[in-house]
Amino acid sequence: MGKIRVEVRYLPGVEDPEAITISRNLQILGYDSVGSVSVSKVYQFEIGNRENGMKQVNEVARKLLCNEVIQEYDIKEE
């Protein structure tokens, strides 16, 4: 048993409306020490067999979790 962590984020240069909204609203609320924001999503998978699990999580990340046109991901074992 182990854990694998997949983090999916927007590619540099791709506009993220959620991040822009957070950043703008924090300025309005007076949080002046906080600059730009980026948002990403983390999926943590429990796996059984290490080798198969890694292979399958790689496939899941590439095919299902990440839209590689506008996003990138990285995978880490924990």
Next chain:
Amino acid sequence: MGKIRVEVRYLPGVEDPEAITISRNLQILGYDSVGSVSVSKVYQFEIGNRENGMKQVNEVARKLLCNEVIQEYDIKEE
């Protein structure tokens, strides 16, 4: 200039419909080495002044990003 990373996740024991759906569908699709899934969200802030930035990001995390009834967060400098 520095970066601060806030990760928000559901408290243990709180049902996350998104994670349950992903996990169930991966089973249906035949990914049998992948067990339970948990999903969390990461906000990465660029800050100017380190001390003020940290203080403000702490406040933003507690008041705005995290619903402490069902979620928890941790903050890391990068």
